[in-house]
Amino acid sequence: MDLARFLVGALLVRDAPEGRVSARIVETEAYLAQGDAASHSRSGQTARNRSMFLARGHAYVYFIYGSAYCLNVASARNGVGEAVLLRAAEPLEGLELMRKRRPKAKNDAALLRGPGNLAAAFGLDRRLDGADLCEAGSELYLARGTPPAAILETERIGISRDAHHQLRFLEAGSPFASGPKRPRA
């Protein structure tokens, strides 16, 4: 939860041969190592989720519903399956490349709205699973950004099991966020 909150306002950068894209994260969700029926790590480590068990700051990228990739940041220590899902971001650099990768986006504010869309605009797939996101200058990394004026906490999205409490974090009033914005700052 600490990392999920911390990452709202942080920057995500990808430097790839096709070009550079960057964005400011506005929405995240926490998936806990203990007592979280919705976490991919709920039944232990598998071939798919092993990166979730890497040390804090590593990427966990998975493929879902046969159509979308999602990017997470591992949040605990090596051996503990816990991560933060990046759900939405504000486009900063490489808008043209993002539009090319996301031709269906209705407008620029929607380019990075939703975890699958964010990953698509960044051109991510399983090749970046396990990458260290803490080294500036590597292909994909996190950097300091501008903190939000206020952070809202809501229930997570798309969870059919037990909805849990407030494990979703988003910048208050952000036009780049996904889903409903319930109160409770």
Add this chain to the structure above:
DNA sequence: CAGAGGATCGGCT
């Protein structure tokens, strides 16, 4: 090996 379900998206009502 078969079966079930999913941390989604986009289109339609």
Add this chain to the structure above:
DNA sequence: GCCGATCCTCTGG
């Protein structure tokens, strides 16, 4: 807000 597409992953027998 509701629903279907799509296919990967895990579980159980």
